[in-house]
Amino acid sequence: MEDIARDTLIRASQGDMQAFEDVYKASSSFVYNVALRVVNNREDALEVAQEVFMTIYHKLKDFRFESSFKTWVYRITVNNAINLAKKNSRVKTVPYEDSFGPHAGHSQLFGEGAVLNEAQTRMDQEHQSQLVENLLAELNPDQRACVVLRNIQGLSYEEIAQTLNININTVRSRLKRSREKLLSLRPNFSYEH
Amino acid sequence: MKNCDHFKDLVLTDYIDGELDKNLAGSLESHLLDCSDCRAFFKEVKDNTALPFQQVLHQPVPVGLWDTIKQSIEHENQAVSPLADFIDSFKGLFVFPRLVPVFASLVLMLLAGSVTLNTIQIQQVRDKDQGEYLVSLLGSTGPSAPLDNNNWGTPIEHYFL
Numbered sequence: 001m002e003d004i005a006r007d008t009l010i011r012a013s014q015g016d017m018q019a020f021e022d023v024y025k026a027s028s029s030f031v032y033n034v035a036l037r038v039v040n041n042r043e044d045a046l047e048v049a050q051e052v053f054m055t056i057y058h059k060l061k062d063f064r065f066e067s068s069f070k071t072w073v074y075r076i077t078v079n080n081a082i083n084l085a086k087k088n089s090r091v092k093t094v095p096y097e098d099s100f101g102p103h104a105g106h107s108q109l110f111g112e113g114a115v116l117n118e119a120q121t122r123m124d125q126e127h128q129s130q131l132v133e134n135l136l137a138e139l140n141p142d143q144r145a146c147v148v149l150r151n152i153q154g155l156s157y158e159e160i161a162q163t164l165n166i167n168i169n170t171v172r173s174r175l176k177r178s179r180e181k182l183l184s185l186r187p188n189f190s191y192e193h
Numbered sequence: 194m195k196n197c198d199h200f201k202d203l204v205l206t207d208y209i210d211g212e213l214d215k216n217l218a219g220s221l222e223s224h225l226l227d228c229s230d231c232r233a234f235f236k237e238v239k240d241n242t243a244l245p246f247q248q249v250l251h252q253p254v255p256v257g258l259w260d261t262i263k264q265s266i267e268h269e270n271q272a273v274s275p276l277a278d279f280i281d282s283f284k285g286l287f288v289f290p291r292l293v294p295v296f297a298s299l300v301l302m303l304l305a306g307s308v309t310l311n312t313i314q315i316q317q318v319r320d321k322d323q324g325e326y327l328v329s330l331l332g333s334t335g336p337s338a339p340l341d342n343n344n345w346g347t348p349i350e351h352y353f354l
Binding site: 125135156175178186 | 241249
């Protein structure tokens, strides 16, 4: 997320639409992408992004600059996205098998001859995006939010804890369980702990 | 084996995320050099839970999103506007009561002043009328009678003065 001048935020909070558009331009990409990965489909991501910016528009006057604007927007985005994901509790993603052809399964994603390092060289971005979408679909919304904030947005554990308003050890625990889940999808892989 | 379990936990969280303390990270890396099982585990974790996400490009924001948000805000503002005007029109009234005590005090002072002034004027008129009346009475006793005479002479003069 691009840095936004305090003056711009203050003007936006006073109803200045040009300033609010500047806020939108600086933050819309990460708001949409975080939403997209947590809800895991474009239609819901658009709905979340719209809600997030309406919330920012209404609540910006209450923002006291005690926390960073970025963390504040992350929190609004992730909360909205998790709520919608839980509410819908439907996964609109294509199952693994379907996304790689009728006979493809886990082995094609993780099995022999499909080591990700090699796969990445031949997968186009759309395919890669589909893979991520499928991996995230295996996680619950809370786990998904942690993985998105850590692995895609690059937030530290401390930042994730602040954003989700949870203990840092809960962040660790959710990430650990998410990764165990992703590893469990791998055929012939056993990890018991 | 106990060490392996502990290190695998760290691999799954703090180590793979670069959050591990330098000393502990050093110990873990030494262990990875010696333990092929943990080394394989680390590779699995890296390849399957970290790398796929690192390669993800951000998706472009749909073009119409800003227009939708802007329209929603404008629609909201229009919907709110008559209500806001109504409240604004009442604001004058809400402000007015603050001045009511001041106005009331002024009115009371003016009233009290006018009543006092009126009373004084009435009293002055009465005194004047009474004086004139007495003078006329005195005049009726004889033109030569002095006004400052303390010898009132008649019962009515005695009664009033």
